[in-house]
Amino acid sequence: MPDFFIEDTPTAVLVRQVLGAIAQFEKATTVAKLRAARQRKREAVGKVEGRKSWAELSPELVATAKRLRRRSPKGHQRSLREVADELARWGFTNERGARFSASSIASMVSS
Template structure:
């Protein structure tokens, strides 16, 4: 009976995105939280998640065509007939208003339904009011992100004036692990195509492993996780 009920549920794809490499890793809760919210909505609304696609360390301002995870989701949709993508919130799809609107319209033109688990009508309801609300939410998210960036920049500038030393923000993976990123990309180009875990193992065999971080939880010297490798490829 349970199996029959599961088969009757409409298939959907779950999509998650994290803006920063700091939110990527087995000890981080961003992706598990997003998946939990998506799964809960899918269960309530009569969907079943048949595939998951993630974009680690991908900014909300990046166009959907440039996101490896989302591009893979669209490729999967083209081959399996699934027509629904579920995200945790509209902001997880895109923070930038233009990216959000153009991305939504592209999916709509291809017959793909995009649903935000927290507010299901954010995308599927196309009334004038819903369009206005969607645009306002996108604008507010964009403003909030810009304010946060401005505050951090101001804090760094004040510290620079006070100490005379240059204060930088968090380095990207390409800046902090250039050797690992370069080799990961080379391995990805090989044929047959290697999986993320296979790339991690190949890096480890060459002595390219994690570097020690702050605190006892990040001792370093272990192979990169699949999520970390995905971030390298997207860097």
């Protein structure tokens, strides 16, 4: 690579500024394209970014958790930990293979 671009001559400064402006333009163009693509997908699908919820990953798990949490005709309702224990007995575990936490169950049944 020539040392021309790192010199302090007026021509080298001009070349660096022009190349910097081109790089800035390219970045702005890419950002605008990505923003437009995310917006189109958001309008079509509804969700674009972030990790998938349990409802998206395993609808059967969420339906089972909601059914287990539902209040019985006698007024009894399982606690979140009881629901997690029952799901673990049925083979539903989190991504690490452990029993779901109470807060995970709460977010599943609230959606």
